[in-house]
Amino acid sequence: MRAILNNIFFSIGRLRTFSQSAIQLKKKKRYIPPIPPLDENELIEQFVRGSGPGGQAVNKTNNAVSLIHKPTGIRVQAHTHRSREANRNQARRVLAERVDYRLNRGNSKIEKMWERERKRKLDKVKKQIKKQKELEEKLLKATTTTTTAATPTSTTAPIPTPPTPTPPTPSIQNKQTSKPKTKTKTKTKTKTKAKTRAKTTTTPTTTTTTALPVNRSTPPSP
Incomplete structure (x- = not known):
């Protein structure tokens, strides 16, 4: 039992040391070393009236x-x-930064600070874009769920549609019987047309009768 407990505590200690070392490495990456102080023999200092x-x-x-x-x-x-x-301390600090920027161009402290600030702003913008995308996805999901809830899902069986009535096909007898009817209609039409024509063409005429002489004589004898 003691051996198990010792192993557990040993593993926890190792995890702590690993996490602490990771934090220290991050701090070292972020850490910018200070600029070494300037040599006083290379400086000319004067005190002037301010404004x-x-x-x-x-x-x-x-x-x-x-x-x-x-x-x-x-x-x-x-x-x-x-x-x-x-004022003396501030003047030395500003002068050291400018000399470092002049002599160590590309690796100076000011440039490192500028690069850190630039990365920080980029990370901030990326986080904002990510949050905006997540919000848009949530809104899309919400709209899709509302639309699916609004559309009713019918669980009952569908109502059968009534069959469309088909017109009856005419038989041969009906065709034979229907033909004379059409003929009678045409006959009546022709009769009426003839009557109308006769009415229009008839004119009053005078009839004269002539009496022929009747031969009542006896036929000749043979």
């Missing part, structure tokens, strides 16, 4: 710090604080 908001005390006192890097000739002036020491 801007802050009242009369700011314009009269020499709180602004100007730094010049001798090898590169880069000049920086810092006057964001009222204290001289704060």
Whole structure:
């Protein structure tokens, strides 16, 4: 039993160390090393009167710090604080960043920070697009479910349609009997036409009778 418990605790410890090492590796990837400080012998420092908001005390006192890097000739002036020491520290930090950008182009700290910010914005945009696609898919599913629910599904048997009546076929006797009827109709039509024609053509005529002489003589004897 103790051996089993020891194995369990040992495996848990290994998992913890693995997860911690993974987190440390991620932090190392995100970590940007600081810029090494500049050599003081290569700097020319001057204290100048500042300008801007802050009242009369700011314009009269020499709180602004100007730094010049001798090898590169880069000049920086810092006057964001009222204290001289704060301005000195800020001037050295800004000058170190500019010198690093000039000497280590492509691998400087500022460029690494820009690249990190760019990746962060890209990840944010990708997440937004993914969420938008998921919402669209959910809406499509919801619309399809509503349409299927609206259409009624008939479980009963379908109602049989009544058969269409077919017209009866005429027989031969009907055909024979039907023919004389048509003939009589035509005869009557011709009779009526003849009557009408006779009425139109008849004119009043005078009849004259002539009496022929009757020969009552006896026939000749043989």
